[in-house]
Amino acid sequence: MNYVKPYLIFMCLVWLPWGLMCIFDTSGIVDIIGVTSVDATGNTDLRVMYGGFQFAVGLMAAWALFDQRYFGNFVYALAFLASCMALSRTYGLVVDGSTTIYTWGVLGFEVFAGVTGILWLRTLSRQA
Numbered sequence: 833m834n835y836v837k838p839y840l841i842f843m844c845l846v847w848l849p850w851g852l853m854c855i856f857d858t859s860g861i862v863d864i865i866g867v868t869s870v871d872a873t874g875n876t877d878l879r880v881m882y883g884g885f886q887f888a889v890g891l892m893a894a895w896a897l898f899d900q901r902y903f904g905n906f907v908y909a910l911a912f913l914a915s916c917m918a919l920s921r922t923y924g925l926v927v928d929g930s931t932t933i934y935t936w937g938v939l940g941f942e943v944f945a946g947v948t949g950i951l952w953l954r955t956l957s958r959q960a
Contacts, residue, residue, distance in 0.1 A: 836900060840903070847887070848891070853883070855883030856883070858879060861882055904956050907949045918943045
């Protein structure tokens with residue numbers, strides 16, 4: 833369990849800044865990945881689905897960092913969320929042909945997050 837704190841710090845550093853950027857500057861999403869909206873409702877949805885979601889995962893990691901009783905809850909959520917994100921992105925990569933460096937990089941992180949979430953769950957279940 834020596835790796836819990838560094839793991840959580842890393843997760844905070846990945847999820848929180850991207851979430852905040854997507855909440856407060858939707859133009860960054862356009863510049864980086866090309867996603868945009870056509871009206872105010874679409875912008876709000878971008879803030880929620882990109883920013884709010886990413887920020888929430890980062891806050892869960894931060895909460896677990898400061899109170900490790902919640903580490904299991906965090907990796908449980910991460911195992912499902914990141915795995916589903918990786919599967920969805922892989923599908924998009926295949927059917928849309930989105931083979932940009934961004935897609936490969938984020939897919940790599942999502943696979944890492946999903947697999948490590950699952951591995952942490954297995955480790956925690958063995959200790960119980």
